[in-house]
Amino acid sequence: MSTPRTVRLTTAQALVRFLAHQYTERDGHRQRLVAATWGIFGHGNVAGIGQALLETGPAAMPFLQGRNEQAMVHAAVGYARARGRLSTHAVTTSIGPGATNLVTGAALATINRIPVLLLPGDVFATRPADPVLQQLEVPYAGDVSVNDTLRPVSRYFDRITRPEALVPAALQAMRVLTDPVATGAVTLALPQDVQAEAYDWPEDFFAERVWTVRRPRADRDGITAAAAAIRAAQRPLLIAGGGVHHSGAEAALAAFAEATGIPVASTQAGKGSLRHDHPADVGAVGHTGTATADDLARSADLVIAAGTRLTDFTTASATLFQDPGVRFLGLNPDPYDAHKQAALPLVGDARETLDALRAELAGHRVDAVYEQTYRKAKAYWEGLVDRAFHTPDESARPTQAQVLGLLDALVDDTDVIVNAAGSLPGDLHKLWRTRSPGQYHVEYGYSCMGYEIPAAIGVALAEPGRPVWALVGDGSYLMNPTELVTAVQEGLPVKVVILDNHGYASIGGLSEAVGGERYGTDYRRRALDTSYTGAVLPVDLAANAASLGMAVIRARTVRDLREALAEARRADRPTCVYAETETPDTVSGPPPAQAWWDVPVAETATRTSAVRAREEYDRQAAARRRHL
Incomplete structure (x- = not known):
């Protein structure tokens, strides 16, 4: 031996x-x-x-x-x-x-x-x-x-x-x-x-x-039961989660939607599962969703949860699905997720299961009136997006939504948009027109400030030649800008867009909504009463990025920004575009949240803002339900 x-x-x-x-x-x-x-x-x-x-x-x-x-x-x-x-x-x-x-x-x-x-x-x-x-x-x-x-x-x-x-x-x-x-x-x-x-x-x-890397298949009896449930539904809605991308199931999803006419909404991780202009794509769902998708979710009698964990943002903290007889199909390789919301579980790979379902449903299609209704609603929402993206004054400071509109007009299928935290994920989820499966790279499972720049470097290493954009608010930038040095060292032509609104704007807005009066969220000097309500801090983030080796372009107006973004996209070295953004008004801002999100409000308080916020909280929370 x-x-x-x-x-x-x-x-x-x-x-x-x-x-x-x-x-x-x-x-x-x-x-x-x-x-x-x-x-x-x-x-x-x-x-x-x-x-x-x-x-x-x-x-x-x-x-x-x-x-x-x-x-x-x-x-x-x-x-x-x-x-x-x-x-x-x-x-x-x-x-x-x-x-x-x-x-x-x-x-x-x-x-x-x-x-x-x-x-x-x-x-x-x-x-x-x-x-x-x-x-x-x-x-x-x-x-x-x-x-x-x-x-x-x-x-x-x-x-x-x-x-x-x-x-x-x-x-x-x-x-x-x-x-x-x-x-x-x-x-x-x-x-x-x-x-x-x-x-x-x-x-x-x-x-x-x-x-x-295996592709587990759902069992035959489960496919048969799921197809029967879909055939019986009058208003089905499919919610595409990150599992669709992980499985590479985008083509299978498109074929399923085209065969059945079932509308497809997307979570943050699932956005881009269908192109934005696919007839069945109804956009984002949940707290940061579109009115089209959220209205469909409220009236859906069957929800097909494909590759999603059904987090609180997606379900509007368990208030979104309001049809009294709504049922769920849980299509997921993880039994834990497949059983959520007391769903009929389809435990299997997204691509394999969608293909099997399409075959089982051969000849079945949703009612034509239902299809026409959601397509009309989708067109109406697209008009709201156009309105948010519109830039009537080229000499004005841009709003955040207008920044996204200028970028939307510039990019093609090859560009990748990276984001994670602040108010940008909400605006991107509602407004961004995703052109390819890998384009929308928003990390919202942990929504970690500081993810954007290093993640963009990782994407650039994985897919050389693709234009990669890291969209970063000033709060996220200050959390973790150091990997700009790595981008410079490696010669990676990432494009970093810093949007400076001088504070934690997203949490500031949330604070205002829950009676916190934006306490401790602005980047300002202390006033005489010790509050942070003095002058705006004299911080120059563009100069900071330049000190780390980035090529920096400052954009003060809409016109400047359009030119700066185009220059950055052409650049063959790491480039930063810096812009101070204007607070949106009711005309130029994105549409407000179309569904609720549970952030508990003080049950007892003396300040009027908190008392009123609690009244609204109680009203919204009353719509919460458990699906059993």
């Missing part, structure tokens, strides 16, 4: 070599699972993963230098989303603050179900000195480190306290990264001494390994 061949490497070297030989395959297309590693080095990883990356070389494992640990995860998420979750990046940090800075990014990845591999350093497994630098001392548990903060936001977590433990842990990590249901952040915590420890590894560990 022959002895298995081995190769002597450190744990870190073995891990890097292993990752370089992992691939995904779906529908016959193969690609690298971990295409590159982001890193910031400290004592917890410089002599381990850092040395391993150097020794392995960039041909086997490309390296990307980051500036902020959270931002590196955002960049990896942006990359993975643009690659259809079939390829991602790893992120390595030192132990201590570098590791805990990963937590926000990990939460974002897991909530949005986007795969990313986290490789934080950890304290010594051998405990040669106790405590060591940055070690968290927990008197009742000697095996706890700061990396344990990553456990609840990771889909898989392991601490590699012996070299040989890497083998099963690495295989489990790949399994989760490629799982269409259970994916998200995967954390392998690496004690710094174990990283540098040598071990005789079996050569088979480094063999090329292909992970097939």
Whole structure:
């Protein structure tokens, strides 16, 4: 009996070599699972993963230098989303603050179900000195480190306290990264001494390994029952979520809608599942939805929830679906999501299930009057969008909606729009005319301020040649501008549009609506009464972007902005367009929210604004219902 061949490497070297030989395959297309590693080095990883990356070389494992640990995860998420979750990046940090800075990014990845591999350093497994630098001392548990903060936001977590433990842990990590249901952040915590420890590894560990991304199919009886429910419905509505994109089911959805005439609304993650001008597309649904989609949702007697988690924004905090006999079909590969709202579950891949349903429904189509009604309502909404985008005064300062209109007139199918937080997600969801499946890249599962710039870098790395726009409010920009340096370093021609309204405008508006009177949301100096109601802060965000190496174009008027956006789109280097935006009025602003969102209001208060806000809250909350 022959002895298995081995190769002597450190744990870190073995891990890097292993990752370089992992691939995904779906529908016959193969690609690298971990295409590159982001890193910031400290004592917890410089002599381990850092040395391993150097020794392995960039041909086997490309390296990307980051500036902020959270931002590196955002960049990896942006990359993975643009690659259809079939390829991602790893992120390595030192132990201590570098590791805990990963937590926000990990939460974002897991909530949005986007795969990313986290490789934080950890304290010594051998405990040669106790405590060591940055070690968290927990008197009742000697095996706890700061990396344990990553456990609840990771889909898989392991601490590699012996070299040989890497083998099963690495295989489990790949399994989760490629799982269409259970994916998200995967954390392998690496004690710094174990990283540098040598071990005789079996050569088979480094063999090329292909992970097939499965397409689970709904069972036959479920398809039959779902088709019967659709045939019986008078006013069906399909809600397309992010799972449609993850499955690559856009063509299947279009074929289903064209065959049946069933209207399609979209969540934030699902927007772009149909082109904006597809006859069945009725736009965004929920709190930030269109009047067309939300009115259809209120009267729908059957809701087909395809690849959506049915979050509170989508369901208007459980107040949107008001037909007394409304039923739900839950089309999702995750049984947990498929059963939401007491739905008839269709547990399966979106593309496969939509194709099976279309075949089962051959010859069935919704009533012509219903189809004509929603198409007429869609045309009316498009008129409201045109009104919000209209720029009658070229010399005026633009509103935020007009900025989107100018960008809408400029882009084509290839452009990608990246956003995550502030008032922009609401305006984009209602107004943006999505032209291609990957164009609308709004992270709203976690709505993380500071996601936009690093995510745009990730998209640019994933899809070279596509114009990538990061739309950022001043609040989000100040949270995390540092990766602009990375864009400059890598020569990535991302286009960053900074819209400055001097404060947390989105939360300011929400504060006003719930009786908070915009308290603490404006960027102003303190007044004599200590409130933040003094002069606007003399902060120059354009100068800040320029100091980080960006080409900067200042736009003061609508005319300036039109020219600046066109120049940025032509640019072959990282470029920033800076514009101060005007507060919208009833004419130039976007249509208001078409559905409610539950933000609890003080039940008792002395200020009139809060009392009135509570009265409105009670009125809206009365419409909430549980679907059983």
